[in-house]
Amino acid sequence: MITVPRWLLLALGALFSIYHVVLGVYSLNIPRSPLPTIVALVLYSVATAASLWPAKRMRMPDWLAAFDLAVSIVMPLLVTSQLDPDAPNGYATWYVAAVGTLMTIAAARRQLVAAWTGVIVLAVQTVIWAGPIALGTLGVIGSMVWVAIAHMLTTALTTAARETRRYAQAEREAAAWQAAQDAHLFEGRMRLAQTNRIAAPMLRRIADVGGTLTEAQRRECRMLEAAIRDEIRGRMLLTDAVRTEVQRARERGITVTLLDEGGIDDLDEPSRDRVLSRLAEAVARSNADRIIARTAAEGSPVAVTVVGLREPLDGAAPAQNTDDLEVEFWMEIPRSEVSRA
Structure with missing residues (x-):
């Protein structure tokens, strides 16, 4: 595209x-x-200089537009x-x-x-002063054409x-979407490779024995399934x-659930290591029947919430949902040491 210097x-x-x-x-x-003509020339020179003076904003200030309009009305009268x-x-x-130029x-x-x-006021003044024919002979129509061309170009x-701004925004959104898709694809491949590394040895053993597993092997398979779910x-x-x-903890018979909902993605590595070290300590100390660790929402001062639940001790049947369990401990790990204090 050819551009003309400002x-x-x-x-x-x-x-x-x-001219x-x-x-x-x-x-x-x-x-x-x-x-009167000299006064008109001075007003026109001032208005034109102010209008052509380089400015950061393309749009002319309202006060300057009002001044230009006033000059364009007063100048023909003078x-x-x-x-x-x-x-x-003549001239x-x-x-x-x-x-017309202004x-x-x-x-x-x-x-x-x-x-x-x-230009409309100019046309009316010309008709009143010299008649309708003067619109053509004095060049008023030409001045109106200049304004019309400037209007269309503007x-x-x-x-x-x-x-252009809309297309640029769409391009940025498309690039962000593509980056997200690439990230999801990369993460999926990484998770698949991790799953394959964990499950492949057990799958080969299952194939070797024809699917007949001992109770210990079944328990190991359940542990591997939980690790893959993690x-x-x-x-x-x-x-x-x-x-x-x-x-x-799972070897001690504890059911552990880890849920990352993106609440700690923005933490730097030292802060994340500190938070996860406290999570590991909480899991190691707990004697609950179930442990649930979940990341908090973004913007929360808490990074991870850990809760330990215990089955009722009154000899009742095992609880079917967490509402029937007793809370052994509740722990909120803050995002920063300041929050912790």
Whole structure:
């Protein structure tokens, strides 16, 4: 795409504006009194300089648009007050093109209401002063065409910029989605390799004996199944120390459940190691029948919640759900040492 430097556009606008000033100065001998024309030239020069002055924002400030509009209304009144509408005024009607240029600049800087108001007022003033035919002979229609072109270009560029931002946002979202999918794929492959490493030896032994297992082997299979479940559901809760203590707890007959719901993904490695060391200690000390370790929600001062549950001691049948169990201990491991204090 071909782009035009901004300084070049500003320079072209300044040259057009200076050209109108030169015409106004050159034709100062035509008005009955040059003083109103000089005032109009000064106002036009100030308004144009302020409008073309480099700014960070493309949109013209409202106060500047109001000033430009006021200049575009006052300038024709000042100049035509000293001109004869029936005489050939020549370059003395420079104000028509000047108003068109000033309003075109306003339209290019996204002040469309002010721009159209300026040229419409110019057209009305011209009709009142010199009649409808003067709209063509003095160039008022041409000034309105300039504003219309600037309006269309500004609208097209605004739409293009909005679509560009939309496409950029869609591209970022697509890249984020692709990264998430790649991460899920990588994690799935890693979990599959970990599962294969844990289960493959036992599966080969089962195949060797034709599926006939002793009670000890069945118990070992259940332990392996629980370990594989930990790798899938425990994720960031697992370290070598946690794996070892969970294995020992299961050998003592304790049912251990590890649930990682993403609450500690944002912890740095030292903080995570500290949290999981305390989790391993809690599992090692517990004599509960069931232990459930779950990560807390993101933003919570707690990193991991650990609860130990015990079966009723009154000789009743084993509880079917956790609501019927007694709480042996409840532990909340904070995210940081400050929270712990």
